Amino acid sequence: MTFSITWAVTRRVLTQLRRDPRTMAMLLAVPCLLLALLKWMFHRSDAMFDFVGPPLLAMFPFIVMFLVASVTTLRERASGTLERLLSMPMGKLDLILGYALAFAAVALVQALVAVSLTVGWLGLQIAGSVVTLTVVAVLDAVVGTTLGLFVSAFAQTEFQAVQFMPAVVIPQILLCGLFVPRADLPGFLSGVSDVLPLSYAVDAMQRLQTSPGMSAGLVQDIAVVSGFIVAGIALGAATLRRRTP
Amino acid sequence: MMNSTAVDVSDLHVRRGGVDVIPGLSTAVRSGEITGLLGPSGCGKTTLLRSIIGLQRLSAGTVTVLGVPAGSPSLRHRVSYVTQHTSVYGDLSVRENVRFFASVLSAGAGAVEEVMTTVRLDDVAEHRVDRLSGGQQSRVSLAVALLGDPEVLVLDEPTVGLDPVLRHQLWDMFKQLAADGRTIVVSSHVMDEASRCDRLLLMREGLLIADDAPKALLERTATSDVESAFLALVGALEVR
Numbered sequence: 008m009t010f011s012i013t014w015a016v017t018r019r020v021l022t023q024l025r026r027d028p029r030t031m032a033m034l035l036a037v038p039c040l041l042l043a044l045l046k047w048m049f050h051r052s053d054a055m056f057d058f059v060g061p062p063l064l065a066m067f068p069f070i071v072m073f074l075v076a077s078v079t080t081l082r083e084r085a086s087g088t089l090e091r092l093l094s095m096p097m098g099k100l101d102l103i104l105g106y107a108l109a110f111a112a113v114a115l116v117q118a119l120v121a122v123s124l125t126v127g128w129l130g131l132q133i134a135g136s137v138v139t140l141t142v143v144a145v146l147d148a149v150v151g152t153t154l155g156l157f158v159s160a161f162a163q164t165e166f167q168a169v170q171f172m173p174a175v176v177i178p179q180i181l182l183c184g185l186f187v188p189r190a191d192l193p194g195f196l197s198g199v200s201d202v203l204p205l206s207y208a209v210d211a212m213q214r215l216q217t218s219p220g221m222s223a224g225l226v227q228d229i230a231v232v233s234g235f236i237v238a239g240i241a242l243g244a245a246t247l248r249r250r251t252p
Numbered sequence: 253m254m255n256s257t258a259v260d261v262s263d264l265h266v267r268r269g270g271v272d273v274i275p276g277l278s279t280a281v282r283s284g285e286i287t288g289l290l291g292p293s294g295c296g297k298t299t300l301l302r303s304i305i306g307l308q309r310l311s312a313g314t315v316t317v318l319g320v321p322a323g324s325p326s327l328r329h330r331v332s333y334v335t336q337h338t339s340v341y342g343d344l345s346v347r348e349n350v351r352f353f354a355s356v357l358s359a360g361a362g363a364v365e366e367v368m369t370t371v372r373l374d375d376v377a378e379h380r381v382d383r384l385s386g387g388q389q390s391r392v393s394l395a396v397a398l399l400g401d402p403e404v405l406v407l408d409e410p411t412v413g414l415d416p417v418l419r420h421q422l423w424d425m426f427k428q429l430a431a432d433g434r435t436i437v438v439s440s441h442v443m444d445e446a447s448r449c450d451r452l453l454l455m456r457e458g459l460l461i462a463d464d465a466p467k468a469l470l471e472r473t474a475t476s477d478v479e480s481a482f483l484a485l486v487g488a489l490e491v492r
Binding site for chain 2: 011012015018019022023026027086087088090091092093094095096097249250251252
């Protein structure tokens, strides 16, 4: 791994995103609009908004970043630039990490905007710290990114990549504990839920909503989500093939 | 360096999806020469070039480049590749593209300006690549391939879709690069480009049907152009 090459990838991806204001606007605005919609839906009950707000603050950026990440690497494949880069002294980890860092920067801005909106303007009440809420939101978006980078190795076309969204993301939404508390899931499903990143992301958000301070459970959730990020980057780099059929 | 072997392909087999794309091919490319790889579209040219770069999964055989196995990490600075696609970022400017690839290759800022001058793109350096003409885009790709002074350049149909004037300019540039001691392997399906090569590999259905200097090839087949020579060789194969 070479830091200067990783950084070159990050800078290039950010420049490309800047050239595409519509994508940038969607990345930043869509999670906010969805949260505003949620507030409007629950106009009769602030308690209900406080209950579903934090988990969805984890979920929306996760989904959006997953989609963007899984498609951008395919663009790189289709344009021939991936093949060219792999014939150069480009480490596989450099490329994946470079992408992850660029999207993490976007995730940071996205989380700052979304948290300011929900806490500042939509009046979301949480027991925990708003700073921690922001950190967890960023980590959730980054875990979505790394998962997207990883699955894009298994897609040959954009059509296939988009199909990974219902296949990989929706089961996580269903099993994350928002619809049915994870403890009430049947044994097998509870086990599945235990190995999915979004479960820990939502769990962290629910803890922040109900209890003040940094509990051991919250620290553990954050550690697990961070672990998924590292694993996603490592797997993404490992599944990238220089030699292809 | 002259006349030593830059690329050695020995008994190369590539099988893809149950089809023998290259069913056993051997050849050697000499240093400092322009070797033209010619044949109809779909005959396995790109597969052979990708094998030389080390991006192709081989079924059997070996490919050696500059004395080491193709695709070795030590070759990634010494061999450059222009794919059939433009292989640059359309949403970045010419300079941003060249600068990005230069940082991947650890080539300095001087190299960035130098290669843009070589392919005569200075005046559009700040333009977005996807707003340039097809010919200009090919030259951006070529500029990237020239970064870091590679010893071997592998170019997959770099002149496809270009107007004749530009094609001539590019071939003049290839000549200059070879004169400077670089080895060039260039594929084309335009037979009239063949006369500009030092050596020709004619390919059909994954096999080499000729491996010779253009002049010798024409003499041997008693023809006056490479297209006729190609037809004569295919005819002779089918009679046999």
